[in-house]
Amino acid sequence: MAISLRNLSVDYTLPQGTAHALRGVSLDIQKGEMLGLVGESGSGKSTVAFALMGLLANNARVTSGTATIDGRSFDLTKHNATAALRGRGMAMIFQDPMLSLNPVFTIGTQLCEVLRRRSPGSDRKTRVEMAEDALAKVKLSNPGRRMNQYPHELSGGMRQRVVIAMALLSEPALLIADEPTTALDVTVEAQIMREIIGLRDRIGCAVLLITHSLGLVTEYCDAISVLYAGEKLESGTVKEVQRRPGHPYTRMLFDCEVPIDRERHADASQNCFTVIAGDLPDPRQRPPGCIFNGRCDVSFEECAAVNPGDYPVGNDAGHSARCLRLQTP
Amino acid sequence: MTRSQRTVAFIASRLASMVLTIAGATLLLFLMVRLVPGDFASVMLGPRATPELRAQIIHDMGLDRGMLEQLWLFASRAVTGNFGEDVVSHRPILDIVLDVIPNTLALAFSALTLALVVGIPIGVIAALKPGSWLDSGLALLSISFITTPTLVVSVILFLIFAIGLHWLPVAGAGDPGDVMDRLQHLILPSVALALGWVGYISRLVRAALLDTLAELHVRTLRAYGVSEYRIVGLYALKLALVPVVSILGIGLGDLIGSSVVVEIIFARSGIGSLIFNSIAQRNYPVVQACVVFIVAFYIVANLVVDMINALLDPRIAAGRG
Amino acid sequence: AGARTNPIIAVDADIGNLDPGNRVGTTEGNIIRAVCQTLVRFEPGKTSWTNDAAKEIKQISDTEFDFELNPGQMFTGGFGEMTADDVKFTYDRYINGDKNGKKLAYADDLEALKSVEVTGKYTGKLVLKHPSAALWLIGICDASGAILSKKAAEQLGDKIATTLIGSGPMVLKEWRPKEQFVLAANPDYKGAYKAHFDEITGKIIPEHKTSFLSYQAKELDFTAFDADQLATAKGLPDTKVIDIPGIDYTWIGINVVKGDLADIKVRQAIRWAIDVDAIIQGAYSGATSRAKTLLAPGLLGNWADAPLYTRDVAKAQALLAETGKTGLTFTFTCLNDATSLAVAQIAQANLAEVGITLTINAMDSGAYWALGAGDASKDLELTLIPYTSKFDPSFQTQWFLASQIGLWNWQRWNSPEFDKLHQEGLETLDKAKREAIYVNMQKLLDESASCIWITHGRNFFVDAAWLKPMFLPNGKDWQFEFFDKA
């Protein structure tokens, strides 16, 4: 197993009290595999990524958690535990390509900066060559010219490719992509996703794809983990989870997704959309029982009292969910 | 348009507005100076200024002509750089002004350099550990630099270093042939002039740097393990310098203005003291020539600042900054 | 700095115009007297004179003088030997105006001169309009009388404002505007007053405070300083403090025709109310002595017995009560330098005590001196006025004439008798008679209660122990040619 994250808990200190953003989250990603981490906004997806990278905000504290990356184990509660891996074992692609590049330096400079760390001994010329090569690999036309351009001279899709080229240059064992395509349109999104997959295949890294689009996950990922209010509710292969969601939340989430070929009422104004009623629980004060209890459509009495453990779903060993209804008596 | 074409267009448009501003400022200046009461002859000669002499000097200065004619004369002269002759010394006014300009420029630029060389590092250090005691201490230091008037700083420096310790010369601009002597004479005045700007620049750098450090591209660099020193000192700093450089345009104007006080205290010849004396004497032609130079200098400085900014931030030249 | 052999001194004003007849300040006067020759030259530190360019001057009558020049007096810059033609050229400019016919600024200094006749290469005759004592003192001896080279002046044209060609003990070797000038000994000078130093460097430092500090830092060997630094100066090592009573005069002028001030009792009350001694203490640090009258002690015509108005509030109040006026308010106009402001504020406080409200109107020098033009002075009430003096009393009295109303007679006091005496004084040669005339004039001024005399000023200098400077008795006119090692 390439990457495994165990029992990650993160608190944010706020004037109003401590928010428990993550509680005991564990993830596993195989080498060469892409894991989709889904969940509503605010469920803690980015926090997972930042905790792994050691880029959490100043008011954040990792209260527990270890990560094993490429066979090396890291205690995430330590400050900057994975600092050594940044740019060498891990790389991250962020949501907004407009804002992830420094506007006053050329693409080339920023790419070479990554190489300074990746291959310290190299001279400028080789670094430039490698950077151009990477740009070519992400299918950016005319890489030599791009090197001397500034981010604002490129379109959003091109910029995101530059960011991917950056990740490519750092040859990571784990690539984290935090909503890498939300700012882009569908055609570009598809291209970018193909780039990421290409990158994964080229260097054989593990990819953690963070998104709230189930469509993306089902289309591109191998495995899926569902996060809700700081807790992981379900994980498994995409096929399995989609075929047989173990947790009601996962099911409802899939139901909310609007497929392009959904049945359509002739009178457009009659078309309705599925929703999950209710709000996220207060992150400062976790209610007892199942975290999804308040919004669940199939909950029963016990759900309010017992915090369910992680139960396997069906026969598939990799598929598990935290729902009392899976509890085999 | 290509990038270089855009840059040319950018500079051309800046030049055009520069010419306009100089023209406007000249007109304003002309009207203003002409309205100031007082007459040169009496100031220069006191009771010796008989009505006859006064009329003669007024004639020599061209003040007895029609306002429009005067304006035309002044404008056409200003364009050719010939400002006429001084009525007292019969020297070309251009020479009188050119005599003192190097002193002021040396003062302004050394003060500016000092302000940057000291101010930027202070700002960077403060921004590295925001909220720390070091930051608070530097903030207090910077603010007290800003708030202590140049006047007071000059007097205090003067008393301590020139009078008390005899380390540095007291008066004048030094022997023109002797570079070391000139530099020595430059130290105290430029420190006096620079101190406020040290504070100002350090605060500005700190604020701009903190803003920049919160931007997402910094996070990208961190994610790739680029060292914090490189991030702050190179990637964030370059961006943070844009607002700082913008301020310098105004700052240079301010430096020239404040140089009046400094030049008077340190008895340096310079455009500040020249214009002050000329106003006191109501020597309008010299005042006008001086102000044309100051305004032109300010505007050119701003142009340079804009161009530096366009170099720092390519988006500005592209018209998106 | 201790090893300096040539002095570096401070002057408080830059050179403006080196044409003797159009000079603007004392700096030029001092330089001109050192660089040029005059027919007769002031002796070191005195107002008496001896021959300089002239070998001999013979008085033919009260209005006629024959002169003969020394031969071989060469102008610098290759402009040849001085001849009687040069003398005539020099003086004619005062009589007829410059080459464009423009009147010279100092033309009045030689007002008494009618014409110059050349009688030989080195000889000539001065013809006066009327007998005049002042001509020699304030005209011929002084910078106005500096003899120019006709050839040089014609060749230089307007440049004579910046180029000084002389034949005297020194040459102006270098002038960097606003920074410094250097006077060097003139190697070709053959006369009696050879300069003692190879070079004298004059740094232009407008503020006395600054130059005094420079002196303390040993960057200078000589400078004037302000009275309030006297104690400091006295404590300096290797330093002589030179203290020369001035002959200038500062007074509070009262407009005798303006409103309530037209009442002489009001003016007298003000004179009794203002505490000049306090002003001397507060504004002049007690370092200068109080003036009693227009002409300073030492000048011809000084009225030694002039009454001293020591503050008497009761008298002032009594006088005011006689007029029956209350709630008087006046404006006090003055320059905006620290001393003037201190005077104004003390006067304000003094007058407040007798029930007169004074509003201070401090002006910058440009606006202040413009009051001398276009009758701008007619609305002045009380005015603090500092004037400089010359050695002849007629120079001082002229500003109080009726003809100066609308110009420089800001008191607007009009006394035909005073005017008559002034004219008499100009034309009288007998010293004792002149003395009496001028004392009488000052009595008239005193009776008018239009002037409250403050001080004649005092000049203070610090001077490195090794240097011996030289001044005319007014302390303003320095004789660079006589500066010497102590």
Place this chain on the structure above:
Amino acid sequence: MTDAISISNAQLRFGETAALDGVSLSIPQGTCFGIVGESGSGKTTLMRAVLGLQKLDQGEIRILGNPLVHSRAALKQRASFIQPIFQDPAASLSPRSRISTLMNEVGTVLREPHAATHERLRVILNRLGLPPGVIDKYPHEISGGQARRVAIARALLMKPSILIADEPTAGLDVSVQGDLLNLLQDIRRSQNITLIVISHNLAIVRLIAENAVVMRAGKVVEGGEVGSLFGAPREDYTRELLAAWPSVTHSGAG
């Protein structure tokens, strides 16, 4: 019946980019009209032109049959029947005014007593599922979803007959997105409003709009009734868009 909006040959350039390059379309009253297309295709620009926020270089826009005029009087008149819902809801509420102040402004514009405005507002807030207390808050004190609803409430307060929503669901969770769309549908059903939805979410437009156009680089690529537009696209570009749409039912492809 006149069209709610009809646009003919709208052209607009920003420097070298043609934001609108000959757009013609008409939107019938009482229907929902979708505008889809990739980023930068000119959707927002088109909307701003219709609102009078952007002058066209060329072409004509008619609203309810009347040509669009750029005067304050015309703007005032238009405000009463056409209202936008901007892309970023929080940013479309003035950050330093309480929501009640913002609502009162509507009353002032309509010359309606504040009490009457508040009465109508209460009804609208209730319909939108917002607690009445929100009006005492500042925009930053409410959640993004609430802000969006407040913006809608304010638009509805003007009693418009045409509502233009720019990317109403961008950046929302599916569930919240569904909530909002249901709300819009609800408004449509109850008020017979003409609704124009700008979105790049093809799936949604397909469901809520009667007619739609696909835009690309300032041009209308294809338009028509959504059923046929999405069912049997004629243009390659439309097909490409549909193909790129990641959808749960295409599962397992990766």
Place this chain on the structure above:
Amino acid sequence: MSGLVVTLKRICSERDGRLGLAFTGFILVFALFGPLISPDPNAIDIKARFAAPGLAHLLGTDNLGRDLLARTSVGTRYALTLAVMIVVISSILGSLIGIVAGIAGGWVDRAVTAIFDIVNAFPPLILAFALIALYGKGSATFVLLVTVVFIPQFGRMARARAQTLRNLSFIEAERMLAVHPLTIVFRHYLPNVAGPIIVLASMNLPVVIAFEASLSFLGFGVQPPKSSLGTLIKDGFISINQSWWPTVAAALVLAIATLGATLLGEALRRVIDPKTAGAR
């Protein structure tokens, strides 16, 4: 009123705010009540000139024997009144002009920027000499003059902000509601421009005071016997050999006042900005 109390409370809740309040409060108390504990600032006592600080005169006396504590206090009051007046007037005028230019765009904008450029191109001190020579000395001239000099600074900032705001959707939303343009300017532009303007204003308070000091130093200051911090510094400089403390005292007061103003300004900005205020 309650709004003020709330604001004060909020300011008090942060360290910098408390410090700023303390400094400002000290200066205000000093300016208001200083004369009560010391003699008449204009009472001349020649015999006591240049008295050293002592019981009779806590800060000593000046060249005319006037009490320096009283004069510093009165001077502080004068300088503060003037500075606050100037900064308030010029920030309001500057903001409005800048906002209008920013909104209007086109030739209005170009004209305003050109005028700003022209005014800025003149060194303020020199502009001051000319204007004071033209209109005479006195507080009114000074206020007018410095206001003119400072308007461009505020104007520029307001203009830049307004230009950004103009394209933000909330402003467009207001326009779409046909809200009256003046309402938009005053209710929506002004408050959003206010934050940086307040900070700039607080930073400019010391600049104005120092400016007045420089003018006084060069002889263009207040008419005596009034005193201002500027004239005190100047008097101190002139008689630096006899007494250095007036300069130091005035400079100290100046420093405390400006430190207070700066800290308070920054705190105020945080407090009136509902975003940051809400985060607390």
